[in-house]
Amino acid sequence: PNADAYGAARERLRNQARPAGSLGILEEVGARLAGIFGTIDVRLDRKIVITCAGDHGICAEGVSRFPQKVTPQMVYNFVGGGASVSVLARHAGAEVRVADLGVDWDFAPDLPIYHKKVRKGTANFAAVPAMTREEAVRSIEAGIEIVDELTAEGPVHLIGTGDMGIGNTSPSTAIIAAYSNIPVPELTGRGTGIDDDGLRKKIAAIEKGLALHRPDPKDPVGVLEKVGGLEIGGLAGLVIGAAAHGIPVVCDGLIATAGALIACELAPSARPYLFAGHNSVEVGHRYMLEHLGLQPLLHLEFRLGEGTGAALAMTLMDAATRILAEIKTFAEVGINDAQ
Amino acid sequence: PNADAYGAARERLRNQARPAGSLGILEEVGARLAGIFGTIDVRLDRKIVITCAGDHGICAEGVSRFPQKVTPQMVYNFVGGGASVSVLARHAGAEVRVADLGVDWDFAPDLPIYHKKVRKGTANFAAVPAMTREEAVRSIEAGIEIVDELTAEGPVHLIGTGDMGIGNTSPSTAIIAAYSNIPVPELTGRGTGIDDDGLRKKIAAIEKGLALHRPDPKDPVGVLEKVGGLEIGGLAGLVIGAAAHGIPVVCDGLIATAGALIACELAPSARPYLFAGHNSVEVGHRYMLEHLGLQPLLHLEFRLGEGTGAALAMTLMDAATRILAEIKTFAEVGINDAQ
Known part of the structure; x- marks a missing residue:
């Protein structure tokens, strides 16, 4: 800057x-x-929300109330324009682009999304590393490529990052646990709305994965490899790519901010390009924002993802430019x- | 509803x-x-922010860092379209209308504002009642008339309320003190940015006025008469008028919410039409929102008035309708x- x-x-x-x-x-x-x-x-004339999708082996531990097949179903819903992020992006005058980083589903090659599948979902990080180190690197590179491809189409003035992936609050919570050393029960929220029993399983699964892999916060790619997600790697790549192109980037809630955190650990010079869209109901998100030193623009008790908070925050960033x-x-x- | x-x-x-x-x-x-x-x-197609202006005798106590002549100067700035509320209303797709309820200045009759001057500024409520009971009633009626006149032009789907009046955080703070029984020092903020000495004078002036007049919270017109403001009466009338026409109304910060509080005390059936635009830095505002049972939409550390928070909140209300x-x-x- x-x-x-x-x-x-x-x-x-x-x-x-x-x-x-x-x-x-x-x-x-x-x-x-x-x-x-x-x-x-x-003038933030061309604004784009990029929603990165991936699946999660940790779902085998019973951490989510939605079945995994909802991930690809929601990808089709984004493409159809009827999803929450579709509506809020239209309101903000932004486009939505969808990227498959690791959905456990075969999308037709002509589906208008970024086809960047690294693998069909992560492994269950409560038992084995979520992915290989090469896959972690590849997921970040894919996010960077998306920004390269977008800017090749024409100038982009603001990028919003969003996520879709049943189970993905678990890896995101594991990531902030690795960076904050705060006990997992204090960091873990109910995601899409699990009950008390589900919350206990979720905390146990995250604790098991962290105890097993002991991710080193000084090695952000290793954190992603061990307890991360493919879309989280993509979201990290988007932040790095945006910063490299001099484009401001506004991140959504827990999952998108987990990606932004990995990005800024890998490439601290990306941080000046980063804005926080909103303050999620998910408790871990607050600690991510503290770690990044970001003040969120909206406090609306959202807990949705997809890029909804980022899209709506774009309207406030437009207001800031007019002010x-x-x-x-x-x-x-x-x-x-x-x- | x-x-x-x-x-x-x-x-x-x-x-x-x-x-x-x-x-x-x-x-x-x-x-x-x-x-x-x-x-x-x-569809909130026609949105209008109404900025009510008035002057305040309490300024004689040294409660503000701006001179009173800034009130009419800002009225001209609103009409010229270069003020903060002008910019944020344009961003929200809203019009701004300005109303003179009691500015200590002679505006030309052809200035495109609502000419509703009740008197040229209030009296110093630290010494005498701010206005007569008849003037208090007249200021509320003027706000109601503005909504009548607006709706006679065509349908209105959302009204925002804003204020301009050097010194007007003092009467607003006195009003919430009368309704909350919280000690004045806990309710008093720095308004446009007074220093410690100014803050002490402001607290002393408000306490003196309250001790002298002992406003009865069961008599909202009496509260307005004794420690209120002419634009605050107008802002109360706007809320009553909007509700009477079935139009939702979003209030701005400390001063506009003081008007909304008076309105809902006078006419509790107005409350279902009322929304809170934002959470002001002015501490008294929080207690007004609690008294009214309203949750603010924005938390941006604004402390400006004019209707700026109400205007920006309109964009979130539009988002809510699209959701x-x-x-x-x-x-x-x-x-x-x-x-």
Whole structure:
């Protein structure tokens, strides 16, 4: 990011005809976007939410209330435009793209999604590593490739990251456990809505996997390999790819932020391009945001994924750009003695 | 509101192809709007933010860091379209209308605002009642008239309420003090950004006014008369007028919510039409929302007024209507065994 444009933005915000700092969090969002684009007149014209899908062997432990076949069914729903992220992206003026990183299903090659399947679902990380190290690397590379392919079509001004994968709050929780050292029961939420018995199984499965593999937080690819997910690797790659292209990226909830965390551990220079869309009901998400030093834009008690929180947050990022560019200064409106 | 439409909305939300309850606060917003409009296919096509302006005699106590003449200067800024609320309303696809309830300034009769001046600013409520009882009634009536005039132009689907008035966090804080019995120092914020000395003066002035007039919370018009503001009366009238016309109304921060509180005390049947736009930095606002039983949509650390938080919240209310109407159900997308 460009420090001069950031500084010019902060100065303009300070001189606008309103009390200094009175537009709270959106002022810093606008200034950061100015730094990223090198101008205070930012236009987020082309916004794209990328929803990465994958399946999870950990489902064998009874950690989710939905069957795994819902993952491919929801991929078709995204393509059809009737899913939650489809609706919220339309509201935000964004496109949705879907990527198969590891769904346990054969999609027809002409289905309009990114076909980046690394393998058909992870292994059960409560028993064996979720994937090989090569597969972990490949999933991250696939996310980077998607951004390369997208930008080859034309300029992209904002990328949102979202996920689909039955069972994927378990690997995401395992990842934040590896980075925070907070006990698993304090980090584990109910995902799509499991009952008390399911929650006990989920905590036990995550604890078993962590005890078995002892993922080393200094080796983010190893964390992904041992307790991660293929779509989580893809989501990490999206953040790295976006940053490499100078594109801001807003992440959704627990799963997308797990990917962003892996990305920033691998490539700390990606962090200045990263924004947090919302604050998920899933408790582990809060610790991820703390680890990343991100302040979420929305607090709506969402616990859905798909990119829904990222899509809706895009509307606030658009608002932040307009605040910066369009609110007049005291001098511009001739109120010279107010301050 | 129509209980059948509300019930049908809740049922549709429950059956959508996503975990039940996963879109958090926006589900209830959508269902409430369905109840208000009597349909699950709500379109908030015509949205209007009404910014009510007035001046305050309490400024003589040194409670604000801006001089009073900024109130009329900002009215001209609203009309010119370069103010914060102008920008955020454009972002939300809303119009801004400005109303003079009691600015200490002579506006030209052809200035395109609602000319509803009750008097040129309140008296200093630390010494005498802010206004007469007749003036308090007149200010509320003026707000109701504005909604009558607006709806006479054509259908209105959502009204946002905002304020402009140097010094107006003081009467607003006095109002929530009268209703909560919480000590004034715990309720008083820094408004536009006063220093420690200003904060002490502000607390002292509010305490003096409350001790002198002992406003009776069972007499909301009396509270307005003794420690209120003319634009606060107008803001109360807007809520009553909107509810009377069956129009949902989203209130902004401390001052607009003070008006909404007076409105709901006077006319409790207005409450089902009321939404809270955001959670202000001003501490008293939280207690107003608790008193009204409202959950704010945005948490962006705004402390500006003008209707900025209400305008931005309109985009989330639009999102809530699209969530309800457009996200497909499990049955509609053929995922029949997911639940």
